[in-house]
Amino acid sequence: TFATAVALASSLKERGIDSRIKWPNDILIQERKVAGILMEVSADRNRTAIIVVGVGINVNTSIEAFPPSLRDSVTSLSLNIGRPLSRIRVFQDFLTHFEFWYEVLISERFEDILRAWRGFSSTLGTRVNVTLQEGIISGLAEGIDSQGALLLRDDEGRQHRIIAGDVIHCRPSS
Structure with a gap:
């Protein structure tokens, strides 16, 4: 895709x-x-x-x-x-x-x-919520790897490799 x-x-x-x-x-x-x-x-x-x-x-x-x-x-x-x-x-x-x-x-x-x-990309560098089967992960979309997986850094500093999930861009607070 x-x-x-x-x-x-x-x-x-x-x-x-x-x-x-x-x-x-x-x-x-x-x-x-x-x-x-x-x-x-x-x-x-x-x-x-x-x-x-x-x-x-x-x-x-x-x-x-x-x-x-x-x-x-x-x-x-x-x-x-x-x-x-x-x-x-x-x-x-x-x-x-x-x-x-x-x-x-x-x-x-x-x-x-x-x-x-x-x-x-509108996703990279933004805060996102990703809905997975296991639940929702929130964090900063830092990049994509060589296979297209989304690299997300959560609020605890852990990096997650997301292969599939529903991504919601968080709107900046005003």
Whole structure:
């Protein structure tokens, strides 16, 4: 999902839209979710890996089309630029960037992807709450490791390596 997130954030940047990546796979504009990425991995009979990536982008969704409970946390591209966009053009732009980052991925240059991901990150350097099966861990998101795991320093100074979990960015107190 890291290469896909970088591809989407890059394609939006090219359109002049400042988006950020929330670890590991949400795309935000002004802290509101505009897109999400899901990935499923399985294997066929020959143990060949099969990877399916799904990308959902709120392109021309009006604020009224979102459920009232989500309106404070979501947005669409058109809401941010003030006019409707061609879904086909958004998809074409994304695919152009995806092709580039896919080539980087299959060339095993994962560190290049992580470097770009870090540049778009809204999570790193912020206080977060991470919901895991074992409970909630709060702390500072210090980085991501070479495999994409979130490195979180809790309030007792212990570092945690988070592979999967629901991350909530803590808002700074005013």
